[in-house]
Amino acid sequence: MLDEGVVARLRAAGCVFAEDEARLIRETARTPAELTSMVERRVAGLPLEHVLGWAEFAGLRVRVDPGVFVPRxxxxxxxxxxxxxxxxxxxxxxxxxxxxxxxxxxxxxxxxxxxxxxxxxxxxxxxxxxxxxxxxxxxxxxxxxxxxxxxxxxxxxxxxxxxxxxxxxxxxxxxxxxxxxxxxxxxxxxxxxxxxxxxxxxxxxxxxxxxxxxxxxxxxxxxxxxxxxxxxxxxxxxxxxxxxxxxxxxxxxxxxxxxxxxxxxxx
CATH class of the missing domain: 3.40.50.150 (Vaccinia Virus protein VP39)
Structure with missing residues (x-):
């Protein structure tokens, strides 16, 4: 179940697909502290893929490190x-x-x-x-x-x-x-x-x-x-x-x- 507070924070930060992003962050975070940190970084404007550490691309899940171009x-x-x-x-x-x-x-x-x-x-x-x-x-x-x-x-x-x-x-x-x-x-x-x-x-x-x-x-x-x-x-x-x-x-x-x-x- 999605945390509506997380969704609301992401939406307020301008994330168009807030529900989807909240789900991905929740699925990726290993601890509550990591979840909080990931949400804060996303709200601060980091690309979602940098927050998650990965991106779905052409049927593959690829690692995306901070500061690296995100595949479109x-x-x-x-x-x-x-x-x-x-x-x-x-x-x-x-x-x-x-x-x-x-x-x-x-x-x-x-x-x-x-x-x-x-x-x-x-x-x-x-x-x-x-x-x-x-x-x-x-x-x-x-x-x-x-x-x-x-x-x-x-x-x-x-x-x-x-x-x-x-x-x-x-x-x-x-x-x-x-x-x-x-x-x-x-x-x-x-x-x-x-x-x-x-x-x-x-x-x-x-x-x-x-x-x-x-x-x-x-x-x-x-x-x-x-x-x-x-x-x-x-x-x-x-x-x-x-x-x-x-x-x-x-x-x-x-x-x-x-x-x-x-x-x-x-x-």
Missing amino acids: HRSEFLVVTARRQVRPGGVVVDLCCGTGALGLAVVAGVDGVELHAADLDPAAVACARRNVEPAGRVHRGDLFAALPTELRGRVDVLLASPPYVPTEAIALMPPEARDHEPRTALDGGGDGLDLVRRIAAGAPHWLRDDRGILLLELSAAQAAAAVDAVREAGLVAADLHDDEWEATVVTGRRGRSETGSRHLRSG
């Missing part, structure tokens, strides 16, 4: 799209991995996949290692510089949900994100596409010649510019949109691929 449910569209490209024995790389949730979800249930995840932030790398290993390896470094050189030309699926918020737009984000998630996980530069362009430019050196594919998550408003960046890198580009998740993914691959834009509806 809209990124499940990126996961679903990438999973269609994964084959047993393939190589999957998750750049800007944060908790490691995306790469882990992409390879879940597929035999023999070699998974590599990378991030520049040491807190994210530590968190990702607890989530991903031993299913895969996690590396610390700046984008491709973090990866083992023996992966060059061997990657089947290269996915990334990089920082893509324009610098000036960060101030407009909900306080949960702008105050409690690392700025390096949010700030994509002037138009939000600084890292998208860098990933697109480097991808051809790492993708397999015959079937490698790049998948990038960003906003719908950025899709056209991202498609241009992928094409400038020498890959055939397409942008995919899902109405239910309100998500956009730009893909790039060698040779013939999907052309133009596609609007998808989940379900």
